[in-house]
Structure formats: C-alpha cells, structure tokens
Amino acid sequence: MRASVTLTADKVTKFFGSRAHRHAAVSEVDLTVTDVSRIGLVGESGSGKSTLGRMLVGLEVPSEGAVYLDGQRLDVLLRFRGQRAEVRRTVQYIAQDTTSSFDPRRTLLDSVMQPLLHLFGLPRTTARARALETIESLGLPPAMAERYPRYVSGGQRQRFAIARALVVEPKILVCDEVVSALDVSVQGAILNLLKRACLERGAGLVFVSHGLPATGFVCDELAVMHRGQIVERGGSADVLTDPRHEYTRGLVRAHETRRPVGAGTAVLP
Numbered sequence: 461m462r463a464s465v466t467l468t469a470d471k472v473t474k475f476f477g478s479r480a481h482r483h484a485a486v487s488e489v490d491l492t493v494t495d496v497s498r499i500g501l502v503g504e505s506g507s508g509k510s511t512l513g514r515m516l517v518g519l520e521v522p523s524e525g526a527v528y529l530d531g532q533r534l535d536v537l538l539r540f541r542g543q544r545a546e547v548r549r550t551v552q553y554i555a556q557d558t559t560s561s562f563d564p565r566r567t568l569l570d571s572v573m574q575p576l577l578h579l580f581g582l583p584r585t586t587a588r589a590r591a592l593e594t595i596e597s598l599g600l601p602p603a604m605a606e607r608y609p610r611y612v613s614g615g616q617r618q619r620f621a622i623a624r625a626l627v628v629e630p631k632i633l634v635c636d637e638v639v640s641a642l643d644v645s646v647q648g649a650i651l652n653l654l655k656r657a658c659l660e661r662g663a664g665l666v667f668v669s670h671g672l673p674a675t676g677f678v679c680d681e682l683a684v685m686h687r688g689q690i691v692e693r694g695g696s697a698d699v700l701t702d703p704r705h706e707y708t709r710g711l712v713r714a715h716e717t718r719r720p721v722g723a724g725t726a727v728l729p
C-alpha cells in the first residue's frame with residue numbers, strides 16, 4: 461500500500477541537563493513512519509523511547525537533527541497557527557497519564573469534541589455528533605461520555621483518550637505507554653481496539669512500550685532502543701523469535717522469565 465504521509469526523524473539527538481553535564485537521551489536516531497506502518501519502540505526504562513516519541517510529535521525539539529513531516533521541518537510548521545493545526549490533524553499523540561491529560565472541569569464528551577471545534581472549526585452540534593459516533597465505535601456507552609474524567613476507571617479514561625485522538629482521523633498516531641498503568645485484564649482489550657482502529661481508519665502507529673509481546677502483537681515492526689539508540693529493527697515476529705542484538709536477546713529472555721511460555725499471551729486475544 462502506498463503511504464500518503466511520512467514522518468521522518470533524521471539523525472535526531474536530544475540532550476538533557478546543563479551544558480557542562482548534559483547527557484544524550486536520544487542519540488543520532490533515524491526513523492521513518494508512515495500512515496501504513498505500525499512500529500513499536502521497545503527497550504528498558506530510560507532507553508529514550510518516550511523522548512523519541514515526543515520528538516516525533518513536536519513535544520520535544522531535537523538538540524541536533526530534525527523531524528520532518530512530508531519533507532517540511534516539524535518545529536518550523538509548529539510555529540505557525542494554521543500549519544500547527546494541520547500537523548495536529550495529521551499526527552496525534554496519546555500519553556500514558558490520562559489523569560492529567562483530561563481537563564477535570566470538562567465532561568469526557570466535551571473533551572473529545574475539543575479537537576473538532578479547534579482544529580476543524582466544526583459547529584458544536586456537528587462536533588458533538590461526530591464525537592459520540594467515535595466514542596460508540598470504541599465500545600463506550602454514550603451516557604458515560606457525560607461524566608467527568610474522575611468518575612470513570614483508568615481503562616475507560618484511556619479509551620476516551622483514544623477517542624479524542626481518533627476523532628480527528630489522524631494519519632499517524634503516536635502512543636506512549638498507553639496500557640502500562642492498566643490492569644492486565646484491560647490491557648488486551650485496549651490493544652485490540654488500537655490495532656483495529658488503526659487498520660480500519662488507515663492510520664499509522666508508533667507504539668512506545670516496555671511490553672515486548674504486547675508491542676509485537678500491535679505492531680508489524682519493532683525498533684529496539686538501548687541507551688538512546690536503535691540497536692535492532694525488524695519485523696516483530698523476527699525480532700521476538702530470532703533477536704540479533706545481544707541487548708534484544710536479554711530483553712526477550714527477561715520477558716520469557718517474567719511470563720512462562722504460554723502465559724505470555726494473557727494480554728493478547
């Protein structure tokens with residue numbers, strides 16, 4: 461299938477800390493994502509996955525290198541209001557922490573409507589109808605959408621966060637640890653939902669996660685990060701069953717030890 465949108469990280473490096481004591485969270489990483497790719501960024505805590513994910517959506521600006529959306533520099537596009545809206549219509553981001561990402565004074569429905577009002581300028585009635593349609597398509601009862609975020613469970617709130625991202629019909633969705641804080645029983649349902657939603661709506665996916673088997677289930681391709689660099693990249697099945705890099709072998713082994721063979725599919729359908 462031909463890709464219509466391309467998001468490219470070109471030798472991106474991100475330093476944190478003072479000039480004298482800076483360290484590279486991400487170091488010279490190249491990555492291309494399209495609306496037909498589903499890429500998982502995996503690696504242990506601190507390997508730079510979130511920083512790379514945040515650079516892909518412009519929430520962090522690379523210290524060196526740049527991110528390009530269809531050949532145009534993302535940081536430049538984001539400086540201008542009209543182009544910023546176009547970027548947000550094309551690339552959406554879902555964070556792990558849904559508690560802080562929802563405005564506690566708005567109902568969930570109101571929050572899901574916001575991108576339609578601000579990015580598309582739709583009238584409230586149209587935005588409301590479209591938001592409800594998306595909410596229902598994700599298996600959430602419309603009545604629940606009238607609640608405030610604190611009155612639903614973490615798993616339900618995460619579904620509303622997915623609805624808020626999908627309602628704009630983005631071409632690429634970047635998800636950062638979207639299931640890590642949820643019960644294992646809820647994780648499988650959310651992963652299924654995400655995978656199906658991206659396939660049905662023709663959206664590409666960047667899925668940042670610690671969970672190796674879960675990421676392999678959602679994504680066709682895995683990029684393994686270690687100390688700020690991608691040390692291995694390949695088809696999910698290949699990376700999981702025949703890892704090439706020593707670090708990836710260790711990661712796969714660690715998962716096997718944590719979940720005995722056969723129990724590792726607890727979160728999968």
Ligand SMILES: Nc1ncnc2c1ncn2[C@@H]1O[C@H](COP(=O)(O)OP(=O)(O)OP(=O)(O)O)[C@@H](O)[C@H]1O
Nearest residue numbers: 476477485503504505506507508509510511512670
């Ligand atoms: N805003 C920041 N200021 C300073 N250091 C940061 C900042 N954000 C990330 N770091 C550091 O950069 C490195 C990479 O962090 P990052 O969150 O990208 O890793 P990660 O692989 O996503 O980890 P986790 O899975 O725990 O979220 C870590 O050493 C982290 O402490």
